[in-house]
Amino acid sequence: MKKDLEPVTMYHMFAKLFAHLAKEVSDTFGDAGKEAVRRAVKNFGEERGRDIARRAKAKGATNDLANYLTTYDMERSDHFEFTDTYGEDQIEQLFTRCVFANQWKEDQMEEYGYLYCEMIDPAIARGYNENLECIQEKHCFKDGVCAFCFRMKK
Structure with missing residues (x-):
């Protein structure tokens, strides 16, 4: 099927929506807008992490690295x-x-996608367990791949 006729997934729609929102906030409010977007992603990520911890508890598991x-x-x-x-x-x-x-x-919106990528995984990890850290060692926009290391703080 031609690319222009392929179904659009929720993943694609989420990425497009996020980029347009982040661009509008950034264009309207400059650096303060970018910081607001980062805080929003951080808050969203921490909420997701807390929910993942709740899911672990519901399964009878602890919110440690293994789970x-x-x-x-x-x-x-x-x-x-x-x-x-x-x-x-x-x-x-x-x-x-x-x-x-x-x-x-594809949309040439990497600048706005980066606002999401730099914040989301560390925030999810922190929300899941305040001692779980996420270190991003490589980034898709710079390195062509994303590499993360999750570990408990000592």
Whole structure:
């Protein structure tokens, strides 16, 4: 099927909506607007993290590192390509395809997508467990892949 006739997923629509909102707020309010977008993403992420912790508790699990991805709230469709590597005290994730990043690149909205990407995963981790840190080692817009390391603070 031609690309212009392919179905549009909620992932694509979310990416487009976020970019347009972030652009409008940024254009209207400048750096203060960008900070407001970052705070909104942080708040959204922390709320998601708290809900993931609630999901873990409902399954009889604790909100520790071992249960983070098994109780995660967002399914991974074939629009994402990733590997999870479990270590003794950390989880590394490598995303080689991300529907959000691809959409922002296609729309030339990377600047606004980055406002989401820089905040979301650390905020979700913090909301899930205040001692869970997320270190983003590579970023799709700069490196072509996203690499994360999740670990409990010592």
